Amino acid sequence: MTAAQSRSFRHHLHHLLLFLSLIRHVNSLESDTLIELKNSLTNGEKLTTWDPSTTPCSGNEPNWEGVLCMNDTVWGIRLEGKELGGNIDTKIIMNLTSLITISFQNNSLEGEFPVFKRLRRLRSIFLTANKFSREIPMDAFEGMRRLKKLYLANNEFVGQIPTSLTTLPKLRDLMLENNRFEGEIPTFVRDNLTFVNFANNRLRGAIPKRLQGFPKSQFSGNGDLCGPPFEECKVEIPTATIIMIALVVVAALASITVAFIILQQFRQSSNNALQPPPYKKQPSLDHDQMEQGCGGKTVAAKKLDLSLKLTFLNDEAESFDLADLLKASAVVLGGGVFGSSYKTTLSRHKVVVVKRYNQMNNVTIDEFYKHMKKLGKLKHANLVPLIAFYYRNEEKLFLADYVENISLAVHLHGSRSEVKQRLDWPTRLKIVKGVARGLLHLYNELPSLITPHGHLKSSNVLLNQEFESLLTDYGLVPITNQEHARDVMIAFKSPEFKNHGRITKKTDIWSLGVLIVEIMTGRFPANTFHYSKGGDLELTNFLDSVMKEDVTIDMFDKEIGRFDKRNEGEMLKLLNIGLSCCEPNVEKRWDIKEVVARIEEVRENNDNDNNDDD
CATH class of the missing domain: 1.10.510.10 (Transferase(Phosphotransferase) domain 1)
Structure with a gap:
């Protein structure tokens, strides 16, 4: 070996020894931290595999139960159903610098809510089925921009839901059922929530709009919540306001009465008064098939009776009718096993999909309407809601919002x-x-x-x-x-x-x-x-x-x-x-x-x- 090779070898050996020393230091720090956590918990002695003479991790494999490992480092703690009591001292586990998930479900933890905002790397917190019974501070989750999952169900938390949850950019799962939370559900800034449960608390007031697509069961057991998926909220009008409205209505009726009398007198005195034309029922229009209404051409339906109206299924104002559909521009989206679909542009802000179904003529009109009402009540973030339908014996039209992608x-x-x-x-x-x-x-x-x-x-x-x-x-x-x-x-x-x-x-x-x-x-x-x-x-x-x-x-x-x-x-x-x-x-x-x-x-x-x- 030359002198240069010898120096290079010693240089690499030195770095290797430093690296191994660093790993040993990290392992020692993690071991000491976990032992301190164990000693801080009631019944911590049951964690018999947590032995300071060994390391928590060997590569990706844990040596201690309830420890999740990767590359000799602890990235998660999962101690579920271990009969552990006391509280989680986040000052201790701050030394676990790679920790991103923590789960103490089905234990007996109690006391103040742990100060998890010290652990800003956390992605998941699972504390379901413990004995927490105090209020969670409003700022408890401030700065936890990586938090995705928070499971606090089946405790006895009181007070309001912390507003610091509402701005977290990655929060997806929020499970708060079976507690004693009170007040209103706060408004969440983002639409990233995909799994929530507020059932069986003491919540009241209107359900925020961004949460109205979730199932009714996930809000049940509160009693005073309103708005979709429940009944619309009732607006309490002060007595003084009612009196003022009544006075305005009376005055308006009086004005209308006077105007009507004057108009009648004018008509009787005028020889050239316009007479309204006699009512004549319009015949059913015989248009071309809707399949030909592509490329911006007028949508038309074969022999649609315009005297019949669209039946709307949700709370949307009836801002358009069948005649509007017939006049709107449409593009054929395709033909399926039931019939054809059309992208129909009613206005710059209103685009719907119209689907024709011609294989639904064996059910009675009562059965059809009853079933459509059921479908119209469905509201969920992963369903395309039906807006309205049109009924004829030979064919049906279903209307839904257009999905861009x-x-x-x-x-x-x-x-x-x-x-x-x-x-x-x-x-x-x-x-x-x-x-x-x-x-x-x-x-x-x-x-x-x-x-x-x-x-x-x-x-x-x-x-x-x-x-x-x-x-x-x-x-x-x-x-x-x-x-x-x-x-x-x-x-x-x-x-x-x-x-x-x-x-x-x-x-x-x-x-x-x-x-x-x-x-x-x-x-x-x-x-x-x-x-x-x-x-x-x-x-x-x-x-x-x-x-x-x-x-x-x-x-x-x-x-x-x-x-x-x-x-x-x-x-x-x-x-x-x-x-x-x-x-x-x-x-x-x-x-x-x-x-x-x-x-x-x-x-x-x-x-x-x-x-x-x-």
Whole structure:
């Protein structure tokens, strides 16, 4: 070895020794910190594996129970159901500089709310089912810009919900049910909340507009909340105001009466008074088919009776009618198995989708109206709400808000000219979670339906600008002609219908499984979009071809893009969930609650959000 090589070797050895010394120092600091935390908790002695003679982590593997590790560093603490008492001293765990998640669910912690804002790197806090019973300071979450998940359910917290939660830019899950929170629900600045629960508290007042799309069950048990999804808030008008309004009305009526008398006198004295023309009922218009109303041409419907009106399903003001639709410009979006769809521009600020259905003439008008009212009451962040409908025996028109960012099917299988952005892994996971949440809402709100969706497929999942999932064409099985439903709807392609001629409460789970497999593999299940009568090419064939292969990373859609060891495991987990949903045996197939719970557990990365952006 030359002198130069010797110096280089000593230089690298010196740096290696410094690096190893630093690792030992970090490990020693983490060990001391965790032992101090253990000693500060009641029943901490039960953590018998927390031995100061060993290190908490060896690489990515924990040596101590309840410790989450990566690269010899503690990034999470998960001590659930350990009968631990006392409180969490955040001054102690400030020394765990890589800590991003902390969970002490199902213990007996109590006292003041821990000062978590000292730990600004935290992404997740899980304190469900403890014995906290005091008020949380308004500024308790100030500066926690990375916090995504906060679970405080099943405690006895009192006072108002901290306003410092309302400005957190990444907060997604907020679980506050079964406490004693009081006052009004604060207004959240952003729309990033995707999973909330305020049930069984003492809250009152109007539900903020950004939260009105969540299910009623997530606000129940409060008593004094109002506004969607509950009844509209009643406005209390002071007595003095009522008196003033009454006086104004009386004065106005008097003025109208005087004006009417003067007008009558004028008409009687005038020989040239204008007479109104006699009323003549307008005949039904015989327009061209709506299929020809593309490229900005006038929308027209064949033999639509303009004496009938649109039936509106929500609280939106009836600012337009059927005649407005006929005069508006429209572009054909496409033709599906039920009929054609049109993007209809009523004004610069109002664009709707009009869908024609001509296979719904076997239900009575009463049955149809009753079912449409049910669908009209559905409000959820992952459903496209119905605005209105038009009823004729031969065909029906459904109106919904137009969603700008086209369907999931186009993003998965469309041409590059149609798709401007690839679907990476976090986006696909976000889409699946949105679909699952929307489907769960349908199950909860439409319990009488065997298949609350019935036609779940990628072309019936629309995506908004933020790539949030919006389900459409849901709840149509009861009003669709059964012979047509059996031919074209996804629910009737399931193994249980193929083998036993029936659909079940778990049929939509099978459809969800097919969709997840399609999203993760990028493969096109041909019969999802086109069918041949006789059903030779069925979705079960698509699934059989997937299930015969080993479930490996080679199955993933190449368009997902780069992925490494940190998210490979989570991607496989989601794909396996999809395959489990496709279990042919209905009895063994998971129910909706278990499916959603398992999907919610899937992370963007194996390290539980450790690789998220700051």
